[in-house]
Amino acid sequence: MCGVFGYIGQSGKASNEVLAGLQRLEYRGYDSAGLCVLNHDKSLQIIKSVGKVGNLKVKTESYELGSYHIGIGHTRWATHGGVTEANCHPHYSHSERFIVIHNGIIENYAELKKELSAKYYDTFKEYEKTPSAFNAASVKELSKVDLKEGDGAEITDSTTKFQAYYIGWKPDGTVFDSSFSNGSLKSPVVFKKDNNEWNVIKGWSEGLKGMKVGGVRELTIPADKAYGAQGSPNNEDSSKSIAPNTPLKFIVMLIPDFEEVPQPDLQGIE
Numbered sequence: 001m002c003g004v005f006g007y008i009g010q011s012g013k014a015s016n017e018v019l020a021g022l023q024r025l026e027y028r029g030y031d032s033a034g035l036c037v038l039n040h041d042k043s044l045q046i047i048k049s050v051g052k053v054g055n056l057k058v059k060t061e062s063y064e065l066g067s068y069h070i071g072i073g074h075t076r077w078a079t080h081g082g083v084t085e086a087n088c089h090p091h092y093s094h095s096e097r098f099i100v101i102h103n104g105i106i107e108n109y110a111e112l113k114k115e116l117s118a119k120y121y122d123t124f125k126e127y128e129k130t131p132s133a134f135n136a137a138s139v140k141e142l143s144k145v146d147l148k149e150g151d152g153a154e155i156t157d158s159t160t161k162f163q164a165y166y167i168g169w170k171p172d173g174t175v176f177d178s179s180f181s182n183g184s185l186k187s188p189v190v191f192k193k194d195n196n197e198w199n200v201i202k203g204w205s206e207g208l209k210g211m212k213v214g215g216v217r218e219l220t221i222p223a224d225k226a227y228g229a230q231g232s233p234n235n236e237d238s239s240k241s242i243a244p245n246t247p248l249k250f251i252v253m254l255i256p257d258f259e260e261v262p263q264p265d266l267q268g269i270e
Contacts, residue, residue, distance in 0.1 A: 002089075002103040003028035003075035014038075014071035015047075015060055022053045022073045029075035032088040035060070036099045037068035044099060048088040074101040114184055120255055121185050123148075124165050127216065127251045128180055131169035134220075139247035143220040144207045150215025152256060155208050162208075163188040166252045176240045188255055201226050203248070211254055219250045 003025030007017040018035045026033075033056040034048035047063060049056040053075060074089035081087040089101040106112070127147070155162060165179035165188055179186050191200050198205040203221030211217050223229075223245040232242035242248070 001028050001077050003073075004101055004103055005073045006071070008070045010069070012067035012069065013065075014068040015065055018071040018073035019053065019057050019060065022056070022075050025075055026053050029077035031078045031083045032076045032085070033074065034076075034085075034088045034090055034101075035071055035073040036090040036101075037065065037071040039066055039068050046090055046092070046099070048085045048090075050083055050085055050088065072099065072101055080105055118184075120165060120188075120253065124179070124185065124216070124253050127167065127253075128178075130218075130251055131167060131173055131175050131249070133173040134171055134249060136171035136247050139220055139222050141222060142203055142207055142225055145218045146211070146215060147218055147251070148214075148216035148253075150212030150254060152213025152215075152254070154210060154212045155254070157209075160193045161190065161257065162213075162254060163190045163257060164252050164254050165189075166250055168248060168250045170242070170246060170248060174239055176242065204250070204252075208252065208254070211252075213254045213256050216251060216253045219252065221248045221250070223247050 003022060005018055005021035005025055007014050007021065009017070011017055014037045015035060018037070022033055022035070030052050032048065032050045033053045034046065035056065036044055036046045038044055045063065045065060045068070047056065047060050049059045072090060076083075076088055078087065090099045091101070092099060153159075165185055166177070167175060167179065168177045169175045179188070191198060191204075193199075201221070203219060203225035206225065207219040207221065208217065226246065226248045227242045227244075229244050231244040231246065234240040
């Protein structure tokens with residue numbers, strides 16, 4: 001049992017309205033609470049706190065919130081999963097384009113995940129066994145080979161975001177990162193530009209240019225366009241560590257971006 005509250009109105013302090021509503025609903029859940037407010041510029045602010053709504057109120061007061069006219073909130077009574085901020089609602093969608101709160105348990109989440117994963121799994125699974133050892137010394141420059149031509153939007157200099165499934169492996173054939181997990185695909189990874197710079201290694205930003213959505217491409221990346229002299233250590237799992245000056249290989253499948261979610265009309269709400 002959880003408490004769910006929503007607000008849209010002329011008050012510029014949607015967070016206060018949501019907090020007041022959650023305090024009335026606290027009997028429905030007192031393990032943790034959270035809220036999200038939407039501003040005129042469509043910016044979102046999520047605030048969560050373990051414990052009673054009073055804790056959330058104190059935490060919210062530490063934020064310099066602007067004028068927010070729409071908000072949602074949630075009080076949680078944990079039945080599945082620990083009492084943590086990570087499990088507290090609201091939750092971002094994977095694309096971070098919308099926010100979700102709900103009451104109850106999604107009992108068939110595994111089946112739903114498998115169904116959604118299968119949309120691209122059948123196409124990508126033929127490449128799961130591709131990784132094998134390669135000669136590191138022979139990798140002198142970036143190489144790209146299209147294994148499957150795409151027919152969707154093309155990655156260009158003006159592209160600001162894309163999402164993909166991928167497999168990455170080291171010269172000895174060890175897979176250090178993969179979208180595959182227990183016979184299905186994980187959520188696709190979303191890559192974005194920040195200050196006109198991609199949040200990926202140079203071998204990806206250069207190697208995926210010209211690739212179209214729906215396509216599959218193999219990249220062979222020299223060390224200076226991978227993680228360079230610093231490498232990428234992983235203290236928890238050595239198989240995921242990238243030693244300094246290590247060339248890498250990837251197979252990448254671009255998938256369609258999520259459709260735009262219609263935004264609420266905020267005209268007249270001042």
